[in-house]
Amino acid sequence: MRRAAAVTAVAVLLLAGCQDDGDEPSATPTGTSTPTPTSTGPTDDDGTEAPGTTEATGTGDDATGTGTDGTTDDDPDPTQTSDEALPPWTDDPQEQAPVASDEPQEITDVRTGLHADFDRVVLDLTGDEPVLGWFVGPVDEGVEDPTGFVLDVEGETFLQLGVRGIDWTTESPQRYDGDPVAGAGTEVLTEVVFGGLFEGQQQVVLGLREEADYRIFSLSDPARIVVDVRHP
Template identity: 40%
Template sequence: MYGTARRHRHAAFSAAVVAALLTLTACAGDTDGDDGTTSGGPSTVSPSPSTSAAPSPSAGATDSPSGTTDDDGSTSVPPFPANTDPDTAEPSAGAALTVTDVRVGRHDGFDRVVFELGGTGTPGWRVEYVPEAIEDGKGDVIDVDGDGTLQVMISGSGYPMDTGVAEYAGPNPLRVAETDEVEEVVLRGVFEGNTQAFIGTDEVSPFRVYALTDPTRVVVEVRNDDT
């Protein structure tokens, strides 16, 4: 009798423990938000398949337009032109931006240069090949590696003291050994609302320019016709 009662109490206790564990496990699977994250444990929500869409530019070290990294969908990537004509865009009214980072990356068929900016408004630009690199406002000739020189003028720029944003303080000139077309990037200063930079290229190749947001970026891509 005593042994039978003890076995019954033991079985009842085990069942209670199992029920409690099942309740805790179910609670751990509850999501805190739309991103599928959970509070206090790994998510049990299966990710929904992504829908196909037109290629959109994105951010990060390589800032891929394929949408594989930081796909913000802010703009469509323009096609590469069949020529090397200047590319221009107007800034928003009252834009006050400072270049905070410069990145260079090699991609299939082109090299990419990204100018990240902080401040207010959206940037404009004028990007074009020039016979030589001449510093705006001073007239000094700047030594830039490469057989081609792309001048990048980012309009809507302001001095750090006016924008309240710390300017880029990384390597300058910036060189990346793995690139095919871009030899180096030389960032100069701000003059009359424009940030000036030069991209030294292996040859005078077609290029495209577009802007991204979150964070604000101006992207310059130089086509590599040898791939």
């Protein structure tokens, strides 16, 4: 009886030691569901860089428009919402009249970007709301207005954009200096070259590797004019 009692006592002590030294079982994490993004209405972001895109900009470290290449990632792509909110693709000339305004508006910078189905050119403007108008259409070559000289623009075909409503009689320190901007990493766009500023209209020529449909529209906060060139 004494031997059985001793064996029982030792077993109890060993069991107690195992319970003291063992770790508490860890809680097993439960799975959580990831929220599914919902589509929103069109935004005012111009999307010169979206996920998986490459961008070249028309500025260096400042915002004066030096024509050097750089990158930025602060412009989501509005076409991630709905193409129905944007103008249709076309190869016909397009035109929009300037909006009457007491405040003159200037082009301050030029940016280019590559997207999944198109190349994008953004003209940054002063102010929050775009008041400048435009006309744009395909041309066989870029001829400077008003000199008639052929502009040196890389490309096989061209889109000519006239931005209308600029106060061309007054010098502005905010006005883009006109340096060409390469379409680095873009598929169709080769180069953006400024022509003449004459009678309130700034000439801008987009060099293309081949003919392509395009669309043009403006964005607010801040004010911008956007030209998309569709990939073949």
